[in-house]
Structure formats: structure tokens, C-alpha cells
Amino acid sequence: MAASIIDVARRAEVSTATVSRALRGLPNVSEATRERVLRAAEELSYAVSPHASSLASGRTGTVGVILPFVNRWFYSQVVAGIDSVLRANDLDILLYNLGDERVHERFFARMPPRRRVDALIVLNLPLSATESESLVSLEVPIAVLGTRIPGCWHVSIDNAEGTSTAVRHLINLGHRRIGMISGALGDPRGFTTPIVRQHAYRTVLAQAGIPYDPDLEAPGNLTIDEGASAMAQLLSLPDPPTAVFAESDQMAFGALRTMGRMGLRAPDDVSVIGFDNHETAELLDLTTIAQPVAYQGELLAQQILDALSGSSEEPAQVVVPTRLVVRGTTGAARVARPRHPSSPRPGPEPDQHSRTTAR
Incomplete structure (x- = not known):
């Protein structure tokens, strides 16, 4: 290559x-x-690449970027990576934000990129077969992040492997009561990443001989506030988890906020691991699965440049590795000490502010 x-x-x-x-x-x-x-x-x-210096007649000098959320951290980082490469090659970006279902439908009814862009980059957008065919019919190079369109360039991470690494990390620390704060599982548009990560979570538990408990899954919808609500739901269980895997760092931030408000600490009371390696993760000492988010955008942009210049004959398929970054929010599971037969009965439940060794 x-x-x-x-x-x-x-x-x-x-x-x-x-x-x-x-x-x-x-x-x-x-x-x-x-x-x-x-x-x-x-x-x-x-x-x-000769593209930047010798645009053919009729070229627009613009690359369209289609994405589901323009204001979320992950997508802003990917777009920043795309922009850094395209701008260096004198190309502009035209964003199409399809976060609203009606906007999504109107986009594919009108196909506004036609004759306005030289290429397209599609970011984690669930597409029907008809919608994929509509994009391909524009006859411009297309690079896709996450989801796949046949015959198009592609960049992704291995979501199943990243999740498996996170859950195995908690199991290796001795945890058996492991919760998960999931992404947008109920979204009618059918985002696949939360589904893949949920399946990997359940698979690793089964491989370790840990019974699956549906009560240990709570929806966080990839936001801090809903991650906080999900953690409150998990901690309110009669038998709460000793460790929690959050499908994004931002949901993990919310989980840590809830713990702090309840007088709990990670990892003393509950271990927490996230996914992404958000720039705030190090500040909060969050253990996480790191993925190079902006770099994926750079790769997508480079694929487009290669396609436009003719230097890439076949669409490339690139899987970017993830890695475990161990920080201070995960630790060994606490082993309950057996009570001596003559031990006194336990006293009343400690209040929220003194409950530092309750789990």
C-alpha cells in the first residue's frame, strides 16, 4: 500500500x-x-497527490460529510480529523446533519449533494439498502465510518473486541456482578454499534460462566445526564453491581457523578470503565478503551484523496485497533469476609454519606 x-x-x-x-x-x-x-x-x-493542484474542469473542490449528530463529541472529533487532511489539500467540507428523522427522509428524497460535492464521507449512519444505492448512484467516491456500503471505502474499529477487552478486564479483577450502561439501543434508526457492544458484553459473561442478569443493563443514550440516570438505576438494585462498563466515556462521566453524589467512590465501591479515551478521561482518572477518534477521520479523508487522484484502484477496508488504558477507576473486587457464628448482627444501614465500604 x-x-x-x-x-x-x-x-x-x-x-x-x-x-x-x-x-x-x-x-x-x-x-x-x-x-x-x-x-x-x-x-x-x-x-x-495531484488532486489539490489539478482539479479537473467541473470539480467543486468540496467533500460532503453526512453524519447523524453534529454536536456530539465523537463526531466533532472525526470531522476535525477529516478537515485537517482535506484542508491541507485545499478541499472544503460541506456538512449534512441528519439527526432528525424528517431531515433524514428529506435528504434522501432530494439528494442535495448531487453536483455539489466531489466525494462523500458517511459517519456511522444507519442506511437502508435503497438509501445506500441512492448514494452510490451519485457516482462519486464514498468513504464510510462504521457501517458499510458495498463497493465503498471503509474505516472502523472492532467494537466487539473493544467491549470484550473491557469486560474481561473487570472479570480478571475478580468482578462477577458486572453492569452495563448501553448506548442508543432503542433508537428506531437502528444504530448497530450499541447492539454489537451489548452482544459482546453478554458473550464474555457467558464465556466466564457468569449468569446474565437483564437488570444489570441500563440505557444511557450516550450522554452524561442519561449515563448518570442509568448508574442511579443500577445502584438502586437490591444486589447492585460491583463493576460497570459504560459504552462511552461520557456515560461513564455521568456514572461517576452519580457515585459522587451518593458518597461512593471508584474503584473502592464500584469499578467503572468507559470507551473512547475522551480528553477528559485522563483528568477524571477513568479506565477506558481507547480508540483514535480523530485519526479515523484522517483515514477517511485520505481514502477520499486516494480515490479522487486515482491512486487507489480498489476501495480500502481499514480496521483501526483499540487498546485498554488502565487508570484509577477500576480495581480488584472486594471479597466479603465470612462472618463468625458469634458475630453480632449487623447494625442499621449506613447513610449515603458514610457508605464507603458497603459494597
């Missing part, structure tokens, strides 16, 4: 925008940096 501008940027330890400026001889690049970029490009046998 030919080297990309992203590969050169990583080798030279600069941004893709700096690589583009350095290779085109533009100002605001130091000589030392320019030499490092040129050396990296030479070592990788990188050839500058």
Missing part, C-alpha cells in the same frame, strides 16, 4: 497540514521542519 500524507506526518512528527505546506514550498514552515518532512517523504517514497 502506497504511503499517505498521514504516514509522512507521523514519520516527521508534524501535522498533515504542515506536511502539505512543506512539500509545496509554502511559508510558515521552518527549514528544520521542512527538511524533516522531505526526508520522511523520501524514506516512504511518498508522491504528492
Whole structure:
């Protein structure tokens, strides 16, 4: 596979925008940096895409980005990654936010990208077969994040493996009562990521011989507030979990907020693990499954550049690895000490502010 501008940027330890400026001889690049970029490009046998400098007649110089939520952290990070690569190649972005069901339907009825964009990038958007065919009929290169469209470029992570790693981490710490705060399982549009992660959670429990308890699943809808509500639901159970896997870091933030308000701490009372490695995760010392969110956007943009320049004959399918980042919110499960027959009966339940060893 030919080297990309992203590969050169990583080798030279600069941004893709700096690589583009350095290779085109533009100002605001130091000589030392320019030499490092040129050396990296030479070592990788990188050839500058002709697209940015020789748009064919009729090209718009614009790439359409179709996404379900324009205001959520994950999508803003992916768009930032896309923009960094496209902007470095003198291309603009045109956003299509299909968060509302009526807007979604109107989009596919009118197909506004027609003749307005040179390519499309689709971000985690559930599509019917008819809708996928409508996009393909535009006859422009299409790169897709997460969901797949036959014959199109594709970038994803292995959601099942990431979830399995998270749940196994909790099991290896001795936890057997493991809850899950899930994403948008009930969304009528049919987002697949929460379903895949839910299935992986249940599969790993079964593999470990842990009986599945539906009461240990609570909906968090990928937001902090609903993650907080989900954690309150789990902690109100007669036999609450000793550990919780949240399908996103933002839901995990909400879970930690609820614990704090109840006088509980992670991991002393309940271990918590998230998913994403949001920039706030390190601040809150949250254990998480890290995925390179902005980098996935960079890869999508590079696939589009390769497609437009003709350097990529077959649509590439890229699976980006995830990794476990262990911080302070997960720890070993507490083992209840057996009571001596002559031990006194337990006293009254401690109040919320003194319940630091109750679980």
C-alpha cells in the first residue's frame, strides 16, 4: 500500500497540514521542519497527490460529510480529523446533519449533494439498502465510518473486541456482578454499534460462566445526564453491581457523578470503565478503551484523496485497533469476609454519606 500524507506526518512528527505546506514550498514552515518532512517523504517514497493542484474542469473542490449528530463529541472529533487532511489539500467540507428523522427522509428524497460535492464521507449512519444505492448512484467516491456500503471505502474499529477487552478486564479483577450502561439501543434508526457492544458484553459473561442478569443493563443514550440516570438505576438494585462498563466515556462521566453524589467512590465501591479515551478521561482518572477518534477521520479523508487522484484502484477496508488504558477507576473486587457464628448482627444501614465500604 502506497504511503499517505498521514504516514509522512507521523514519520516527521508534524501535522498533515504542515506536511502539505512543506512539500509545496509554502511559508510558515521552518527549514528544520521542512527538511524533516522531505526526508520522511523520501524514506516512504511518498508522491504528492495531484488532486489539490489539478482539479479537473467541473470539480467543486468540496467533500460532503453526512453524519447523524453534529454536536456530539465523537463526531466533532472525526470531522476535525477529516478537515485537517482535506484542508491541507485545499478541499472544503460541506456538512449534512441528519439527526432528525424528517431531515433524514428529506435528504434522501432530494439528494442535495448531487453536483455539489466531489466525494462523500458517511459517519456511522444507519442506511437502508435503497438509501445506500441512492448514494452510490451519485457516482462519486464514498468513504464510510462504521457501517458499510458495498463497493465503498471503509474505516472502523472492532467494537466487539473493544467491549470484550473491557469486560474481561473487570472479570480478571475478580468482578462477577458486572453492569452495563448501553448506548442508543432503542433508537428506531437502528444504530448497530450499541447492539454489537451489548452482544459482546453478554458473550464474555457467558464465556466466564457468569449468569446474565437483564437488570444489570441500563440505557444511557450516550450522554452524561442519561449515563448518570442509568448508574442511579443500577445502584438502586437490591444486589447492585460491583463493576460497570459504560459504552462511552461520557456515560461513564455521568456514572461517576452519580457515585459522587451518593458518597461512593471508584474503584473502592464500584469499578467503572468507559470507551473512547475522551480528553477528559485522563483528568477524571477513568479506565477506558481507547480508540483514535480523530485519526479515523484522517483515514477517511485520505481514502477520499486516494480515490479522487486515482491512486487507489480498489476501495480500502481499514480496521483501526483499540487498546485498554488502565487508570484509577477500576480495581480488584472486594471479597466479603465470612462472618463468625458469634458475630453480632449487623447494625442499621449506613447513610449515603458514610457508605464507603458497603459494597
